Amino acid sequence: MECWRAMTQSPLFLRRREDFTCLHCGTPVRGNGYTNHCPRCLWSRHVDVNPGDRAAECGAAMEPIGALSEGGEIIVVHQCLACGHSRRNRSALDDDRDVLLELFGRPVPDPPVSNRLTR
Numbered sequence: 564m565e566c567w568r569a570m571t572q573s574p575l576f577l578r579r580r581e582d583f584t585c586l587h588c589g590t591p592v593r594g595n596g597y598t599n600h601c602p603r604c605l606w607s608r609h610v611d612v613n614p615g616d617r618a619a620e621c622g623a624a625m626e627p628i629g630a631l632s633e634g635g636e637i638i639v640v641h642q643c644l645a646c647g648h649s650r651r652n653r654s655a656l657d658d659d660r661d662v663l664l665e666l667f668g669r670p671v672p673d674p675p676v677s678n679r680l681t682r
Protein backbone atom coordinates (compact mmCIF):
# COMPACT_ATOMS: atom_id res chain seq x y z
CA MET A 564 0.00 0.00 0.00
CA GLU A 565 3.02 2.29 0.14
CA CYS A 566 3.04 2.86 -3.61
CA TRP A 567 -0.54 4.08 -3.50
CA ARG A 568 0.37 6.45 -0.74
CA ALA A 569 3.10 8.11 -2.77
CA MET A 570 0.77 8.64 -5.69
CA THR A 571 -1.77 10.55 -3.69
CA GLN A 572 0.78 12.99 -2.42
CA SER A 573 1.18 14.93 -5.63
CA PRO A 574 1.95 18.64 -5.35
CA LEU A 575 -1.31 19.76 -6.86
CA PHE A 576 -2.32 21.99 -4.02
CA LEU A 577 -1.56 25.35 -5.51
CA ARG A 578 -2.97 28.16 -3.49
CA ARG A 579 -4.17 30.94 -5.66
CA ARG A 580 -4.61 34.10 -3.74
CA GLU A 581 -7.80 35.71 -4.90
CA ASP A 582 -8.22 34.81 -8.52
CA PHE A 583 -11.25 32.79 -9.44
CA THR A 584 -13.73 32.36 -12.20
CA CYS A 585 -17.18 33.65 -11.39
CA LEU A 586 -19.51 30.72 -10.83
CA HIS A 587 -22.44 32.75 -12.04
CA CYS A 588 -21.38 34.56 -15.23
CA GLY A 589 -17.98 33.04 -15.93
CA THR A 590 -15.99 36.26 -15.65
CA PRO A 591 -12.39 35.66 -14.62
CA VAL A 592 -11.98 37.69 -11.44
CA ARG A 593 -8.59 39.05 -10.63
CA GLY A 594 -8.11 39.44 -6.94
CA ASN A 595 -6.58 42.66 -5.75
CA GLY A 596 -6.68 41.93 -2.08
CA TYR A 597 -9.96 43.74 -1.59
CA THR A 598 -12.59 42.06 -3.65
CA ASN A 599 -13.72 38.50 -3.37
CA HIS A 600 -16.65 38.74 -5.69
CA CYS A 601 -17.37 39.21 -9.36
CA PRO A 602 -17.45 42.91 -10.40
CA ARG A 603 -20.06 42.22 -13.07
CA CYS A 604 -22.76 40.28 -11.32
CA LEU A 605 -21.42 40.59 -7.74
CA TRP A 606 -21.71 36.88 -7.08
CA SER A 607 -19.12 35.50 -4.75
CA ARG A 608 -17.91 32.12 -3.66
CA HIS A 609 -18.05 30.50 -0.28
CA VAL A 610 -14.38 30.03 0.49
CA ASP A 611 -13.98 32.01 3.70
CA VAL A 612 -15.30 31.51 7.18
CA ASN A 613 -13.88 34.84 8.14
CA PRO A 614 -12.88 37.24 5.38
CA GLY A 615 -9.68 36.10 3.74
CA ASP A 616 -9.05 32.96 5.73
CA ARG A 617 -10.12 30.47 3.02
CA ALA A 618 -11.23 28.14 5.76
CA ALA A 619 -14.60 27.17 4.35
CA GLU A 620 -14.76 23.92 2.47
CA CYS A 621 -18.10 24.71 0.95
CA GLY A 622 -16.95 26.43 -2.24
CA ALA A 623 -20.46 26.98 -3.53
CA ALA A 624 -21.72 30.10 -5.26
CA MET A 625 -22.87 32.95 -3.07
CA GLU A 626 -25.67 35.13 -4.34
CA PRO A 627 -25.70 38.86 -3.65
CA ILE A 628 -28.95 39.31 -1.76
CA GLY A 629 -28.70 42.91 -0.71
CA ALA A 630 -26.58 45.98 -0.24
CA LEU A 631 -26.36 48.72 2.34
CA SER A 632 -24.14 51.60 3.14
CA GLU A 633 -22.28 51.53 6.37
CA GLY A 634 -19.80 54.10 7.56
CA GLY A 635 -19.56 55.64 4.11
CA GLU A 636 -18.90 52.33 2.44
CA ILE A 637 -21.09 50.08 0.41
CA ILE A 638 -21.53 46.62 1.83
CA VAL A 639 -22.76 43.75 -0.27
CA VAL A 640 -24.47 40.91 1.52
CA HIS A 641 -23.90 37.48 0.05
CA GLN A 642 -25.68 34.27 0.82
CA CYS A 643 -24.40 30.82 -0.01
CA LEU A 644 -26.71 28.76 -2.17
CA ALA A 645 -25.51 25.51 -0.71
CA CYS A 646 -25.38 26.06 3.02
CA GLY A 647 -27.24 29.34 3.54
CA HIS A 648 -24.30 31.06 5.18
CA SER A 649 -24.52 34.83 4.75
CA ARG A 650 -21.68 37.26 4.78
CA ARG A 651 -21.05 40.95 4.37
CA ASN A 652 -18.41 42.19 1.99
CA ARG A 653 -17.13 45.61 1.19
CA SER A 654 -17.92 46.46 -2.38
CA ALA A 655 -15.03 47.24 -4.68
CA LEU A 656 -14.63 50.31 -6.84
CA ASP A 657 -15.02 48.35 -10.04
CA ASP A 658 -18.23 46.69 -8.98
CA ASP A 659 -21.09 47.22 -11.39
CA ARG A 660 -23.04 50.22 -10.13
CA ASP A 661 -26.34 49.19 -11.65
CA VAL A 662 -26.21 45.81 -10.02
CA LEU A 663 -25.33 47.44 -6.72
CA LEU A 664 -28.22 49.87 -6.96
CA GLU A 665 -30.60 47.05 -7.64
CA LEU A 666 -29.53 45.39 -4.42
CA PHE A 667 -30.24 48.43 -2.33
CA GLY A 668 -33.55 48.38 -0.58
CA ARG A 669 -33.75 44.63 -0.42
CA PRO A 670 -34.35 43.17 2.99
CA VAL A 671 -31.06 42.08 4.45
CA PRO A 672 -30.82 39.53 7.22
CA ASP A 673 -29.04 40.54 10.35
CA PRO A 674 -25.93 38.50 10.91
CA PRO A 675 -25.49 35.86 11.96
CA VAL A 676 -28.16 33.91 10.19
CA SER A 677 -28.61 31.02 12.49
CA ASN A 678 -31.92 29.69 11.35
CA ARG A 679 -31.91 27.37 8.41
CA LEU A 680 -33.28 28.60 5.16
CA THR A 681 -35.88 26.69 3.26
CA ARG A 682 -34.85 27.05 -0.30
Ligand SMILES: [Zn+2]
Pocket residue numbers: 585586587588589590601602603604605606
Ligand atom coordinates in the same frame (compact mmCIF):
# COMPACT_ATOMS: atom_id res chain seq x y z
ZN1 LIG B 1 -20.10 37.17 -12.29
Ligand SMILES: [Zn+2]
Pocket residue numbers: 609621622623643644645646647648
Ligand atom coordinates in the same frame (compact mmCIF):
# COMPACT_ATOMS: atom_id res chain seq x y z
ZN1 LIG C 1 -21.58 27.54 1.72
